[in-house]
Amino acid sequence: MSAAEPPQSAKAPVGDSATHAVASVGATYIGRFAPSPTGPLHVGSLVAALASWLDAKAHGGQWLVRIEDVDTTRCLPGMADVILQQLAACGLCSDAAPLYQSQRTNLYQQALTQLIANxxxxxxxxxxxxxxxxxxxxxxxxxxxxxxxxxxxxxxxxxxxxxxxxxxxxxxxxxxxxx
Structure with missing residues (x-):
């Protein structure tokens, strides 16, 4: 794997762009929280999640979670689930299935190819x-x-x-x- 070519993920899509497109129909505002699964959330991350959730809800919008799991050397197995459980325990549940960055590399490669071509x-x-x-x-x-x-x-x-x-x-x- 090189920086020039992002890796292709072997995982099945969860929370793909179609899910998020459906979730955002009619919403004028979409807030998001994007933790890296390098360990359990700390208090500062929970405060940031709560702030983004409150902001989205105050604007009548949707709140989404995007798991930043592309740094495979730092991400720990099972931590995405731990983070989602922590958020749920605090009443912070995404309005659509969580989106995993590692499952979108083909979309990023397409976008990068277009940027390079232009x-x-x-x-x-x-x-x-x-x-x-x-x-x-x-x-x-x-x-x-x-x-x-x-x-x-x-x-x-x-x-x-x-x-x-x-x-x-x-x-x-x-x-x-x-x-």
Missing amino acids: AQAYPCGCSRRAIEQALHQAGHDKPRHGELVYPGTCRAGLQGKAPRAWRFNTSFNESNRPL
């Missing part, structure tokens, strides 16, 4: 450390609790690096010029 995505060979070093060399250090802002290092090509990820090509937008 020059809206390009391969990147940078690690987080390489991005941090490039930013540091340009005089842009990462704020203590901030995020790294990708400097566009591979926008003009991989320069001999193997692809690790795909980046959106936002260079056409003036506010997204390289640093």
